[in-house]
Amino acid sequence: xxxxxxxxxxxxxxxIFSNLKFLNLVGxxxxxxxxxVAxxxxxxxxxxxxxxxxxxxxxDMLVGLDNLWHLGLYNNNISSIEADTxxxxxxxxxxxxxxxxxxxxxxxxxMNLPHFxxxxxxxxxxxxxxxxxxSKLNISSLSLFYIDRNQMETLPSVAYDMLASTPAWAxxxxxxxxxxxxxxxxxxxxxxxxxxxxxxxxxxxHPVFLQGQYLLxxxxxxxxxxxxxxTTASYPSGISSVVDSTESSSAPSPTPTSVTPANPRSSSVxxxxxxxxxxxxxxxxxxxxxxxxxxxxxxxAFLGAVFGTALICGILLTLYCIRKNQQNYRTL
Numbered sequence: 034x035x036x037x038x039x040x041x042x043x044x045x046x047x048x049i050f051s052n053l054k055f056l057n058l059v060g061x062x063x064x065x066x067x068x069x070v071a072x073x074x075x076x077x078x079x080x081x082x083x084x085x086x087x088x089x090x091x092x093d094m095l096v097g098l099d100n101l102w103h104l105g106l107y108n109n110n111i112s113s114i115e116a117d118t119x120x121x122x123x124x125x126x127x128x129x130x131x132x133x134x135x136x137x138x139x140x141x142x143x144m145n146l147p148h149f150x151x152x153x154x155x156x157x158x159x160x161x162x163x164x165x166x167x168s169k170l171n172i173s174s175l176s177l178f179y180i181d182r183n184q185m186e187t188l189p190s191v192a193y194d195m196l197a198s199t200p201a202w203a204x205x206x207x208x209x210x211x212x213x214x215x216x217x218x219x220x221x222x223x224x225x226x227x228x229x230x231x232x233x234x235x236x237x238x239h240p241v242f243l244q245g246q247y248l249l250x251x252x253x254x255x256x257x258x259x260x261x262x263x264t265t266a267s268y269p270s271g272i273s274s275v276v277d278s279t280e281s282s283s284a285p286s287p288t289p290t291s292v293t294p295a296n297p298r299s300s301s302v303x304x305x306x307x308x309x310x311x312x313x314x315x316x317x318x319x320x321x322x323x324x325x326x327x328x329x330x331x332x333x334a335f336l337g338a339v340f341g342t343a344l345i346c347g348i349l350l351t352l353y354c355i356r357k358n359q360q361n362y363r364t365l
Contacts, residue, residue, distance in 0.1 A: 035081075036060035047073040055079040059105070062086050071097030071121075081105035083129070090114050096121045107131040107153065116141040129153040131179065138163035143170050151177040155206065159183040162192045172198045181206040181234075186213040188235070190220035196231050197224075208234035214243045216257040223258075225249050 039061040046067070047053060053074055063085040071077075071094075078100050087109040095101065101122045107129045116139035119125055126148045135157040143149060143166050152175070154163075162185060167175075172195050188207075196205060212218070214237035225232050227249055235248040243251055253259060 034058050034061070038062055040064075042067050042070070044069060045073070046070075050074070052076050054100075057081045058085065060084045064088065065091070066094055068093075071095065074098065076100055079103045082109070083107040085109055087111055090118050092117050095119065098122055100124055102148070103127040105129045106133070109133055111135060113137065113139075114142060115139060116144075118142065119146065120144075122146075124148055127151040130157070131155040133157050135159060136184075137161065138166040140165040141169065142166050146170065148174075150174050153177070153179045154183070155179040156182040160185055162188055164189060164191050164195065167195055173200065175199050175203060177204045179204070179206040180210075182209045185210040186239075187217040188212075188221045190224065193221050193224045197229055205231040206234065207231055208236070210235075211238040212236065212248065213239045214246070214248055214251055214256055215240065218248060219253065219256055219258040222248060222251070222253065222256055 035057045036059065039058070040063065042063070044067045047070060051073060054076055056074065056077060056079065059081050060083075063082065064087055066082075075097055077098055080098070080101060080103065083105045084107070087106065088111060090106065090111065092115050095104075095118065098121060102124050104119075104122070104125060104127065108131065111130065111133040112135060114130075114135070119128070119142060123145060125146050128149075128151065131153045132155070135154070136159060138154070138159065143152075146169075149170055159180060160183070162180070176199075178196075178199065185207075196207070199205060212235055225248070227233075232249050233247060237243040237246050237248060237251065243255060
């Protein structure tokens with residue numbers, strides 16, 4: 034029945050095909066299936082609805098298809114799929130959703146699918162890696178996972194763990210996403226070793242100075258993993274405090290720095306941490322007190338002034354004497 038420009042299907046169309054196992058409806062104009070189609074196709078194993086006009090998948094559309102192991106919904110206009118949609122298909126192995134308008138994957142969409150192994154999500158609008166949905170699967174059995182040509186900008190650390198847990202022969206595609214190679218990618222980048230094929234598919238789109246480079250080739254420094262953020266606050270007189278940060282998931286701990294107060298009657302505290310660091314310890318370092326320069330500074334300033342005045346007077350007196358002698362010489 035493929036490529037027949039069908040806009041709908043008669044309600045009892047499959048009544049005489051109770052043993053049908055393969056149904057190909059690709060290339061029509063369908064927006065839904067008859068309500069009781071599942072009752073008539075209880076033995077259906079393979080259903081392809083690609084290149085139609087589906088915008089949603091009703092929760093009850095698949096009820097009764099207990100033997101279904103392949104579902105093709107690629108090249109439709111689907112924007113979302115509810116979490117319970119696949120619950121009636123416990124034997125499902127393949128789900129192809131390429132070229133739709135999907136932005137998120139429900140956390141429980143892939144729950145209770147012990148035989149699942151193929152997930153195609155290419156060319157959608159997904160902007161967050163579906164880690165929670167994938168966590169419901171046996172990742173080691175995933176043989177194909179396509180999430181290329183979407184709108185993801187960053188990858189969490191758990192995404193690396195999941196992708197690295199797939200079989201070595203699995204087909205993984207995560208390329209052609211607008212990856213932003215900044216500090217948010219640090220946890221993922223720190224786990225990269227170059228031993229997995231998917232690591233060579235992540236090419237930076239931003240920032241400009243990293244555009245076109247593989248994330249695997251970008252240093253942690255260029256990602257901003259070691260960039261400290263300093264905040265200054267008031268602190269009691271005579272004390273400088275430095276807050277040390279320990280290692281977090283994004284970068285090694287930066288070297289603590291001390292700030293010497295410009296005003297002797299007050300000091301400042303400088304907190305040093307990266308954007309993902311949390312301070313853990315505080316070191317109190319004594320600073321100069323208010324009487325640290327009282328007598329010595331005063332005597333130095335006074336003697337300097339006296340010496341300077343004497344020097345200037347001596348120079349003026351010398352010039353006066355020289356001029357006086359010249360005048361007396363001319364008189365003679």
